[in-house]
Each structure stands twice: as structure tokens, then as C-alpha cells.
Amino acid sequence: xxxxxxxxxxxxSPDFAPNxxxxxxxxxxxxxFADFPRDLDERIVAxxxxxxxxxxxxxxxxxxxxxxxxxxxxxxxPTASGKTLCYNLPCLQALLxxxxxxxxxxxxxxxxxxxxQSELNELAGAGDGTDGTGGATNSGGLNLKIATYDxxxxxxxxxxxxxxxxxxxxxxDMLHTGILPxxxxxxxxxxxxxxxxxxxxxxxxxxxxxxxxxxxxxxxRIAAFYGASPQFILCSATxxxxxxxxxxxxxxxxxxxxxxxxxxxxxxxxxxxxxxVDATQGIxxxxxxxxxxxxxxxxxxxxxxxxxxxxxxxxxxxxxYVNEDLANIxxxxxxxxxxxxxxGLLPNERREIxxxxxxxxxxxxxxxxxLELGIDIGGLDASVVAGFPGSFNSFWQQSGRAGRRGGTSVxxxxxxxxxxxxxxxxxxxxxxxxxxxEGRVDPDNPYILTDHxxxxxxxxxxxxxxKGESFGENAVxxxxxxxxxxxxxxxxxxxxxxxxxxxxxxxxxxxxISIRSATTDNVVIIDVTEGRNAVIGEMDRPSAKEMLFNNAxxxxxxxxYLVENLDIANRKCLVREAEVNYFTDGxxxxxxxxxxxxxxxxxxxxxxxxSDVLVRSQVAKFKKIRFHTHENIGYGNIDLPEEETxxxxxxxxxxxxxxxxxxxxxMDEKDIGAALSGAGTLIRNIAPVFLLxxxxxxxxxERVRDPHFDIPALYVYDKYPGGTGLAEGLSQIVxxxxxxxxxxxxxxxxxxxxxxxxxxxxxxAAAKEFLKALC
Numbered sequence: 001x002x003x004x005x006x007x008x009x010x011x012x013s014p015d016f017a018p019n020x021x022x023x024x025x026x027x028x029x030x031x032x033f034a035d036f037p038r039d040l041d042e043r044i045v046a047x048x049x050x051x052x053x054x055x056x057x058x059x060x061x062x063x064x065x066x067x068x069x070x071x072x073x074x075x076x077x078p079t080a081s082g083k084t085l086c087y088n089l090p091c092l093q094a095l096l097x098x099x100x101x102x103x104x105x106x107x108x109x110x111x112x113x114x115x116x117q118s119e120l121n122e123l124a125g126a127g128d129g130t131d132g133t134g135g136a137t138n139s140g141g142l143n144l145k146i147a148t149y150d151x152x153x154x155x156x157x158x159x160x161x162x163x164x165x166x167x168x169x170x171x172x173d174m175l176h177t178g179i180l181p182x183x184x185x186x187x188x189x190x191x192x193x194x195x196x197x198x199x200x201x202x203x204x205x206x207x208x209x210x211x212x213x214x215x216x217x218x219x220x221r222i223a224a225f226y227g228a229s230p231q232f233i234l235c236s237a238t239x240x241x242x243x244x245x246x247x248x249x250x251x252x253x254x255x256x257x258x259x260x261x262x263x264x265x266x267x268x269x270x271x272x273x274x275x276x277v278d279a280t281q282g283i284x285x286x287x288x289x290x291x292x293x294x295x296x297x298x299x300x301x302x303x304x305x306x307x308x309x310x311x312x313x314x315x316x317x318x319x320x321y322v323n324e325d326l327a328n329i330x331x332x333x334x335x336x337x338x339x340x341x342x343x344g345l346l347p348n349e350r351r352e353i354x355x356x357x358x359x360x361x362x363x364x365x366x367x368x369x370x371l372e373l374g375i376d377i378g379g380l381d382a383s384v385v386a387g388f389p390g391s392f393n394s395f396w397q398q399s400g401r402a403g404r405r406g407g408t409s410v411x412x413x414x415x416x417x418x419x420x421x422x423x424x425x426x427x428x429x430x431x432x433x434x435x436x437x438e439g440r441v442d443p444d445n446p447y448i449l450t451d452h453x454x455x456x457x458x459x460x461x462x463x464x465x466x467k468g469e470s471f472g473e474n475a476v477x478x479x480x481x482x483x484x485x486x487x488x489x490x491x492x493x494x495x496x497x498x499x500x501x502x503x504x505x506x507x508x509x510x511x512x513i514s515i516r517s518a519t520t521d522n523v524v525i526i527d528v529t530e531g532r533n534a535v536i537g538e539m540d541r542p543s544a545k546e547m548l549f550n551n552a553x554x555x556x557x558x559x560x561y562l563v564e565n566l567d568i569a570n571r572k573c574l575v576r577e578a579e580v581n582y583f584t585d586g587x588x589x590x591x592x593x594x595x596x597x598x599x600x601x602x603x604x605x606x607x608x609x610x611s612d613v614l615v616r617s618q619v620a621k622f623k624k625i626r627f628h629t630h631e632n633i634g635y636g637n638i639d640l641p642e643e644e645t646x647x648x649x650x651x652x653x654x655x656x657x658x659x660x661x662x663x664x665x666x667m668d669e670k671d672i673g674a675a676l677s678g679a680g681t682l683i684r685n686i687a688p689v690f691l692l693x694x695x696x697x698x699x700x701x702e703r704v705r706d707p708h709f710d711i712p713a714l715y716v717y718d719k720y721p722g723g724t725g726l727a728e729g730l731s732q733i734v735x736x737x738x739x740x741x742x743x744x745x746x747x748x749x750x751x752x753x754x755x756x757x758x759x760x761x762x763x764x765a766a767a768k769e770f771l772k773a774l775c
Contacts, residue, residue: 003302003303003381003408004408006301006302006303007268007301007303007408007410009301010297010298010301011023011268011270013297015293015297016272016293016294016297018275019272019273019274019275020270020271020272021271021272021273021415021425021428022269022270022271022428023268023269023270024268024269024271024428024432025266025267025268025269026266026267026268026269027266028263028264028265028266029263029264030263031057031261031262031263032057032058032261033055033056033057033058033261034055034056034057034058034060034061034261035055035056036048036055036056037056037061037064037065037068039068040064040089040093041092041093041096041097043096043142044089044092044093044096044142047123047142048123051122051123056082056085056089057081057082057260057261057262058259058261059075059077059081059082059086059257059258059259059260059261059262060082060085060086060089060261061261062257062259063075063086063087063090063233063257064086064089064090066255066257067090067231067233068090070231071231071253071254071255072231072232072233072234072246072250072252072253072254072255073086073232073233073234073254073255073256073257074201074233074234074235074236074242074243074246074254074255074256074257075233075234075235075236075257075258076235076236076237076238076239076242076256076257076258077257077258077260077262078237078238078260078262078264078396078400079237079396079397079400079401080262080264080400080403081260081261081262081264082262083199083235084116084119086233086235086257087105087195087197087199087233087235088119088120088123090195090233091103091167091194091195091197091233092123092142092144094194094195095142095144095166095167095194096142096144098192098194100192101166101192101194102165102166102167102168102188102189102190102192102193102194103166103167103168103193103194103195103196103197104167104168104170104189104193104195104196104197104219104230105167105168105169105170105197105199106170106171106172106175106196106197106198106199107169107170107171107199107200108171108172108199108200108203108204109171109370112199112200113148113150113169113170113171114148114350114351114354115354116169116199117146117148117169118358120146120167120169121146144166144167145164145165145166145167146165146166146167146169147160147161147162147165147167147168147169148161148169148170149161149162149165149168149169149170149174149178149179150169150170150171150173150174151173151174152347162185162186162188162189163188165189168189172204172211172212172215172515173515173516175215175219176211176215176218176455176510176513176515177510177511180215180218180219180222180455180459180510181455181458181459181508181510183222183226183459183460187226190222190223190225190226190228191226191227191228192228193223193226193228193230194228194230194231195230195231195232195233196216196219196230196231196232196233197232197233197234197235198216198232198233198234198235198249198250199234199235200235200236200237201234201235201236201242201245201246201249202236202237202239202242202245202393202439204245204249204439204441205245205439205440205441205694206439206440206441206688206693206694206695206696206697207448207693207694207697207719207720207724208515208516208694209245209248209249209439209440209441209694210441210442210443210445210448210692210693210724211448211451211452211515211516212249212441212515213248213249213250213251213441213443214443214448214449214451214452214471215452215515216249216250216251217251217443217452217456217470217471218452218455218456218459218470220250220251220470221456221459221460221470221471222459222460224470225460232246232250232252232254234246234249234250234254237393237396237397237400238393238396238436239393239436239437239438239439240435240436240437240438240439241438241439241440242256242258243256244438245438245439245440245441248440248441248443248692249441251443264403265403265408265409266408266409267399267402267403267408267409267410267411268408268409268410268411269399269410269411269413269432270410270411270412270413271413271415271424271425271428271431272290272294272412272413272414272415273415273422273425274286274287274289274290274414274415283417284415284416284417286630287386287387287414287415287416288309288314288317288318288321288386288630289321289628289630290386290414291307291309291318291384291386291412291414292307292318292321292322292325294307294384294412294414295307295318295322295338295364295366295384296322296325296326298364298381298382298384298410299322299326299334299336299338299363299364300334300336303381303382303410304363304364304381304382305363305364305365305381305382305383305384305402306364306365306366306367306371306382306383306384306401306402307322307364307365307366307367307383307384307386308367308368308369308371308383308384308385308386308389308398309366309367309368309386310368310369310386310387310389310390311368312342312343312344312368312543312547313547313555313583313585314386315340315341315342315366315367315368316340316342316366316555316556316557316558317555317583317627318340318366318386319338319339319340319366319557319558320555320558320627321627321628322338322364322366323338323558326338336363336364337356337361337362337363337364338362338363338364338365338366339353339356339362339364339365339366339557340365340366340367340557340558341353341365341366341367341368341370341371342367342368342370343368343370343539344525344537344538344539345537345557346535346536346537346538349557353365369389369394369398371401381402381403381408381409381410382402382409382410382411382412383398383399383400383401383402383409383410383411383412384411384412384414385398385399385411385412385413385414386414386416387414387415387416387418387421388413388415388416388418388420388421388424391437392434392435392436392437393436393437395413396436398411399411399413420755420759423754423755424755427754430754438689439694440688440689440691440692440693440694441692441693442691442692442693444472444474445692445724445725445726446474446477446478446725447722447723447724447725448724448725449471449474449475449478450478450481450482451509451513452471452513453471453475453478453479453482454478454482454487454488454509454513455509455510455513456470456471457479457482457488457501457502457503458503458508458509458510461500461501461502461503462475462479462488462500462501463499463500463501479501482501483501486504486505487503487504487505488501488502488503488504488505489501489502489503489504490502522538522539522540522541522571523538523539523540523541523544523548523566523568523571523572523573524537524538524571524572524573525537525538525539525548525554525556525572525573525575526572526573526574526575527561527575527576527577528564528574528575528576529561529576529577536556536575537556539573541568541571541643542617542643544566544568544573545566545568545586545619545640545643546586546588546619547586548563548566548573548575549563549566549586549619549622549638549640550563550564550565550566550638550639551563551584551622551636552584552586552622553578553580553582553583553584554573554575555583559577560577560578560579560580561575561576561577561578562575562576562578562580563575564576566640568640568641581626581627582624582625582626582627582633583624583625583627584622584623584624584625584636585622585623585625586619586621586622586638587619587620587621587622587623588617588618588619589617589618589620590615590616590617590701591615591616591617592613592614592615592616592649592701592715592717593613593614593616593708594611594612594613594649594651594708594709595611595612595613595614595646596611596612597609597610597611598610598611598612599731601731603658603734603735604658604659605658605659605660605738605773605774605775606652606653606654606658606659606660606661606734606774607652607653607654607655607658608650608651608652608653608731608734609650609651609653609709610648610649610650610651610727610728610731611648611649611650611651612646612647612648612649613646613647613648613649613651613715613717614644614645614646615644615645615646615647615699615717616642616643616644616645617642617643617645618640618641618642618643619638619640620637620638621635621636621637621638622635622636622638623635623636624636645719645721646721646722647717647718647719647720647721647722647723648717648718648722648723648725648726648727648728649715649716649717649718649727650715650716650717650727650730650731650734651706651709651713651714651715652713652714652715652716652734653706653709653711653712653713654711654712654713654714655711656711659773659774660770660773660774661711661712662773663675663769663770663772663773663774664676664712664770667766667769667770669704671763671766672704672712672766673702673704674758674762674763674766674767675763675766675767675769675770676702676703676704676712676714676770677702677758677759677762677767678745678753678757678758678759678762678763678764678766678767678770679702679714679741679758679767679770679771679774680700680701680702680714680716681700681757681758681759681762682741682744682745682757682758682767682771683698683700683714683716683737683741684698684700684716685744686737686740686741686744687716687730687737689740690729690730690733690736690737690740691726691729691730693726696719697718697719697720697724697726698716698717698718698719698726699715699716699717699718699719700714700715700716700717701714701715701717702714702715703715716730738771738774738775739775741771742768742771742772742774742775744757745757745758745764745767745768745771746768748764750764751764752764752765753767
């Protein structure tokens with residue numbers, strides 16, 4: 001049977017059909033094509049034709065024309081629409097026209113870096129596309145040296161990569177800590193830099209995006225120092241404000257290309273609501289169990305499939321289930337191979353899985369969002385998304401992993417019992433109509449800016465000319481602050497054009513500044529079974545406390561290990577292979593303690609306090625969950641120190657004399673909790689519009705009676721250690737924020753609450769009454 005017939009058979013099966021809430025077909029789309037540009041190098045044309053490409057999509061041609069006009073460009077088209085050629089063509093053209101030219105490609109993940117090196121080598125006619133080490137390879141047809149330079153690149157290949165690599169493929173982290181601080185070793189590269197490519201630009205938002213924008217400021221500053229003024233080409237998945245985000249990231253005007261010329265095969269979107277097992281409590285069959293059933297059905301029908309689980313544990317457990325169901329020694333598991341893909345795998349394991357997906361040795365993969373971005377993992381025909389991934393951008397990215405090769409594809413969204421999942425099942429039109437979220441960054445956030453001014457001053461002394469060009473006027477205040485701290489030294493007279501700031505500290509600043517997380521240290525996982533002492537993985541310290549506690553079950557590519565000893569001080573964890581019939585899950589509790597009350601403002605509706613707070617999270621217990629039935633078969637205690645983060649918070653207090661307090665006083669305790677929770681949900685979604693951040697950067701905690709202030713309170717805290725100025729920024733716009741929040745809840749057409757306002761199971765009436773008093 002054809003793939004279409006196999007799919008129809010599965011969808012009509014009594015195993016699935018009764019619980020399909022929506023079966024919607026997105027029709028195929030014809031492509032819009034254009035001839036190769038007349039000025040495109042014949043060697044590139046020959047290479048394209050060698051790959052069966054006779055024409056370009058219109059958006060590829062539009063990007064080409066804008067680049068030839070020396071404009072910076074951001075291209076926004078769906079998954080698998082040929083964005084790679086949008087930047088490869090102008091870059092290869094520049095490299096062939098000028099033998100000294102260089103290009104820098106920045107990708108958010110190492111997997112993408114390896115994938116794009118393979119793509120480039122294939123375009124240039126280079127054998128198998130990679131040397132397998134993360135190092136440099138020569139592209140045979142066009143004779144261009146392409147090098148991946150990241151944390152996995154062996155030291156022996158790094159010198160060759162930076163000296164002779166024509167295209168350097170890297171990521172913002174390596175640029176921040178490894179390349180820019182060592183720019184004298186890169187003189188040849190930076191002095192001849194023609195293009196900078198920023199792929200998956202939508203991934204850079206919030207605190208991460210603000211850091212990356214400043215890393216790019218440092219990059220442009222160093223390029224200018226060596227006489228280069230590179231053009232930028234950015235690519236992004238669908239996002240609400242691509243031009244604004246791109247311009248904020250690179251600090252330059254950008255032309256937008258968003259008319260997709262690529263054809264697409266028909267795609268079927270299935271919304272599946274697992275059957276109820278307890279109608280009274282609203283408990284449904286596990287999304288993990290149901291996603292496994294869907295994946296097995298697709299794989300046995302010959303449909304290559306990716307299943308997205310949303311945690312490392314779920315990824316490993318789901319992959320184990322699927323492989324158990326397929327187990328058959330007589331048919332070699334029906335010649336179907338399924339692998340888990342997640343953070344913490346060793347580089348060679350990631351490469352093996354990626355290669356297996358491309359060449360067809362692996363038919364299925366269970367992944368966290370690590371494969372959500374645009375890595376080409378071959379001709380997958382189905383994607384299964386187990387539970388809402390947190391944003392609509394993420395869902396459509398994960399859905400787009402299937403159907404990259406055209407033809408019929410299917411994406412199945414399997415709901416959990418969570419409020420937003422059930423709201424989607426009950427309101428599918430809202431789900432399909434909901435617009436993409438916007439991405440926001442704030443490069444001038446004083447905390448982040450000061451960190452990167454510090455790094456920039458280490459790289460090159462600041463003077464008037466470079467200061468204004470690269471970091472703007474806010475750099476002056478940052479430099480003066482650093483001078484007072486004794487970290488930089490000022491020479492000359494301010495305003496004369498002769499003043500300069502020099503690095504005056506012994507530290508290496510980039511080493512202590514993580515652009516992604518609170519910590520830069522990882523715990524190494526060591527298998528000590530039968531004296532092996534082999535490293536099998538790694539994990540960041542906070543996650544290790546939640547997943548690698550003593551007696552935890554650690555699952556690695558289907559194999560089970562019991563944790564013998566987690567040595568946090570020495571950053572290592574010893575595990576031993578074991579066979580058990582359960583997996584473990586840590587129970588995390590979070591607490592907030594007020595450390596200081598720095599500023600207090602009394603408003604008519606409430607009182608606000610700007611504070612230092614200590615956010616403490618601790619895994620005090622764990623539960624054992626039986627495989628397959630998912631029943632709880634026992635608990636265990638965990639003796640690990642708390643993970644503490646000191647940060648900044650804006651505490652909103654609702655005392656008896658304030659308008660907000662009076663509104664709450666008229667409610668019972670349950671409604672007070674619902675009103676605070678609903679207001680917190682709205683604040684988390686709307687405050688980023690004012691603060692230029694991502695909702696993930698903010699933490700919300702409501703207290704019906706706060707133990708420190710002894711009245712109802714709502715905490716909005718910065719989830720980055722030390723704070724990044726979000727709480728301070730919020731304190732300046734409290735009135736505007738509550739007006740916007742009230743407008744949002746008043747304008748929402750739902751009756752009792754939905755994910756667009758107070759949450760699908762929130763108390764809209766209580767929250768509305770409370771917010772009305774605050775306005």
C-alpha cells in the first residue's frame with residue numbers, strides 16, 4: 001500500500017478513530033520558481049544541477065537580489081523551504097569570487113552545525129559530507145575548506161580551521177568564550193570576513209537573545225577593528241516579529257523576506273484526546289502510552305516517525321517502550337531501529353543517530369526539543385507530539401519535522417490531562433487560528449550590557465569611535481561603573497576624543513559569564529559496571545540533582561543504570577548497570593525567601609517592594625514509577641543540598657487598606673488563590689511585551705498569606721541568577737501593566753477562563769474582579 005493508504009488505514013482503525021478530536025488536512029501547495037540569477041557562478045550552477053536543482057524558489061531569488069544590493073536580510077519561511085540555499089548561494093559566490101574571503105555561520109546547537117557542514121559539503125561535492133570529528137573538510141567540487149569550530153572540535157584541528165577555513169561553522173557560545181577573546185589568533189579570518197549567517201534566529205529571545213545580541217556587537221566591533229564590515233543573513237521559523245527581532249539582534253537595518261516560494265506536500269494534523277480512565281477525576285490514559293501506540297502503528301506501516309517527549313526521562317522511557325514492543329529476535333525487530341535523542345548524549349552518539357536518520361539505518365527517533373530546530377534528519381513522514389510543548393512556535397516546528405521531502409505527512413498532537421491541552425481539544429479553531437508568539441530581546445539591559453562591555457574591553461580597549469559604533473551611549477555608564485570597581489582603567493580626558501578605557505583586571509571575563517544558564521559546570525556520568533569506568537554522558541548540575549540522586553534509575557539509550565554515588569563537589573556520578581521494572585522521578589519543591597527590601601512604593605491599588613530574594617529548589621523525595629502501568633510503587637528520600645539562586649523580584653502586596661486588598665478580602669481563601677494565580681498567569685504572558693524578554697525569563701509565585709509580609713502577595717522574579725534588571729523594569733510600569741492585563745482579560749471572549757487569559761481551569765470571574773480593583 002502507498003503511504004497515503006497506510007495512513008488512512010491507521011486513522012480509521014478502532015484503536016485510534018474514537019478518540020480523534022480533529023482530523024484536518026492542510027492541502028499541498030504549489031511552488032513558485034525562478035531561474036538561476038545570471039551572475040551566479042557557473043560552478044555553483046553545475047553543483048546545483050548535479051543535485052537535481054534546475055530552478056530556485058522565489059524567496060531564494062529575492063534574498064539573492066537583496067544581498068547583491070548589500071542589504072542585511074532576514075528570511076522567514078516554513079520548515080523545509082530551502083532556507084539553507086538562501087545563505088549558501090551568496091556566501092559560496094563571495095568565496096569563489098575572492099580567494100581571501102571568509103564567512104561565519106552561527107547555529108544555536110552543535111547538531112545543527114554538523115548538519116549544515118554535511119549540507120555544504122554535499123553542495124560542494126565532498127564525499128560523505130563530514131569527517132565525523134567536528135573538524136574541517138575540503139569541498140571537492142568547489143575547493144573550499146569548511147570547518148566546524150565548537151566544543152567538540154579536537155584541539156589538533158583548531159589551528160588548521162582558523163587559519164585555512166573559508167567557512168567557519170560555530171555557535172554563539174564558542175564565539176563568546178573561545179573566538180572573540182582570542183581574536184589575535186583569528187586576524188586572517190576577521191580581516192576578510194564577508195558574511196555572517198545567523199540561522200534559527202527565533203531561538204535567540206529573552207535573556208539568551210539579549211546575550212547573543214551583545215555577542216554580535218562584540219563580533220562587529222572586532223571585525224571593524226580588522227577592517228571588515230560583514231553583511232548579515234538571518235533565517236527564522238515563523239514568528240510574530242521577525243524583522244524587529246533580527247534588527248535587535250544585529251543592531252542594523254534588515255530587509256524582510258517572508259513570501260514562501262517552496263512547494264509543500266499535503267499535511268494532516270490530528271488532535272488526539274486519550275480515552276478517560278477516570279471520568280470523575282478527569283484522568284486520561286497516559287500521553288506516553290498513547291504516543292507509543294501511535295509510533296508503533298506508523299513504524300509497522302513503514303512510515304518513518306519522530307516522537308517528541310518533553311523531558312529526558314520521558315524520552316528514554318518512551319524509546320524503551322517502543323523497542324520492547326518491536327522486540328523479535330526472528331525478524332530482527334522487524335528491521336526497525338528506534339533511538340532516543342536528548343541532551344547529555346556524548347558527541348559521537350549524537351553523530352551516530354543523526355547519520356543513521358539521514359541514511360535510513362534508523363527508522364524512528366524519540367527526542368526532546370533537541371531536534372526541534374531545522375536539522376535535516378531525513379525523510380520522516382510522521383511526527384508525534386506528546387503534550388503541548390509550551391508554545392505554538394514549538395508545536396509547528398515539531399510538526400514540521402515530518403514531510404521535509406514532500407509528499408503526504410502527518411502530525412499527531414496527543415493531549416495530556418493538563419488544562420491547556422484539554423482547552424485545545426475543546427477549542428480546536430482557537431488552536432489553528434492562534435498567531436505565532438513574538439520574540440523579544442533587550443540588548444541594553446544594564447546587567448547583560450555591563451557583562452559584555454567587560455568582555456569587549458578585555459578584547460579591545462574602548463575609545464570614543466568604537467564605543468559609539470558598537471555598544472551605543474549606554475556603554476559609557478557601564479564603563480564608568482567598571483572603572484569604579486577597578487576592573488577597567490580610564491585614560492585621557494572625557495569629551496576630548498582622547499579618552500580610552502583599558503582592561504585592568506587579571507580575570508578572563510567571558511569564562512565566568514554563561515549566555516544560556518546559571519552554571520557552566522556539568523556532572524560527568526561514569527559507568528562502573530565490571531570495572532569499566534567509562535564516561536557515558538553528562539548533565540548540568542541543577543538537573544543532576546533532580547535526576548541523578550543516589551538510587552535513581554538513569555536510562556541511557558535504553559540501558560538501565562542505578563546511581564551509586566552522586567558526588568556534586570567533584571562533578572561526577574557513578575552508575576552501575578541494572579535491570580529494574582521501574583523508573584524514578586524527583587519531586588521538586590520551590591521556596592522564596594525575601595533577603596532585602598530595597599525600595600517600597602505605595603500605590604492606590606497595592607504596595608510594591610523591590611527585593612533581593614533567594615529562590616530555593618530542593619529534591620527532597622523521589623517516587624518509583626512502574627514501567628507500562630505508571631503506578632506509583634514507592635517513595636525514597638533524597639539527601640542533597642538545596643539549589644539556591646539569589647535574584648531580584650518585584651513583590652506586589654495587597655494589604656487591607658489597598659484597593660487590591662479590599663477586593664481580595666471579599667473572597668474566600670480558594671478564590672483569593674485563584675485571583676492571584678490568574679493575575680500571575682496574565683502578567684507572565686503580557687509583561688514580556690513591556691520588558692522585551694521571554695515569558696520563560698520570569699518566575700511567578702502567589703501567596704494567599706505571605707510568611708514574610710503576612711498579607712496576600714504576588715512575586716514576579718527574574719529567573720536569571722543575580723537578576724538582569726527585569727524586576728527593576730517592571731517596577732516602573734506597574735500601572736501600565738495592570739491596565740494591559742485587565743484589557744486582556746476583559747477582551748477575552750471565553751466564559752470562565754482559557755489559556756489566553758487566566759488558564760483553562762482558572763477562575764476568570766475572581767481574577768477579573770481583582771484586576772478591576774487594581775486598575
